[in-house]
Amino acid sequence: MNRKQYLISIIALAIISIGLIISQAIFNYTNWFMIMLAPMLGYLYIKYRVDGGVQYFSTRFNMLLDYDLDTETALKMAQDGFDNAPTANLKTMYQMYIGLALYYKGSYEESIRSFNQVDLNKLNPVFHTLVFAFSAYAAFEVDDTETYNQSLDRLHSLKTRVPAKYATFVESYEEILEAIQNMDVSVDHYKEMVDKHFSGDNGFIARKLNYQYRLAYYYKAIGDTLEMDKCLAFVIANGKDQHLAIKAKTMFQNSVNVEDFVYDSTKKNDVAEEVKDDEEKINHDNLIE
16 A cells, blocks of 8 residues: 555545444434424323313303303313313413302302402413403402402503503403493493493304393483393393393393394394484493403
């Protein structure tokens, strides 16, 4: 082997060695990358399944309450979600939904207790709005002034803790709850807030029931029993076993025929619009629930 062959052999060996070192490094890196990638993909898949399940639950839960008025099934769904929640944070969220379902079922005191059990530290501050607002709603139905005022105060303090884009979400609840709180002082303002937050048609029967029920309190306050009963009759006729229908029956004075107020979705002007139009003629004058 001459010098030239020797140098070529050394250079070739060096190139082969460097190539092997680089190949091994790439192989090792690939192995570590795969080891790290596998659990990342697994986590993303698990998160996708969990988030998808929560999204399905939320959509179904809202449809049960707003469209089907099926409070029993909604409560069962929320309880099942709570019992099988994979994380503490999700368990807390389902606890909130249990409180909502109990409210719509008419179990107001149980609803308040359920909301009181929610660990707010494990719940997105935006959802605190629902906890405080519906605690106040439930308190109103059982004449618990202390809980009502406390819940409204907590709602007031929430505006500085939620992202700016959710400020109007909090304010909408504030407006109607303050109007309810001050109904005896300013009944006209109460009606104004009821019209503002409930009169719009979002396609769900629950909104119509809510509007009629809240409007009944206005007519009760001004002493118009006939118009109050028209509102209550609508709620009774179309509310099934939802809590507003149960409450409406306790307020109803039997001055109108309930069967005359069954909602017909094919009619352009339903009872809610007729009552609203009549009120506008006299006075010339969306709450998220």
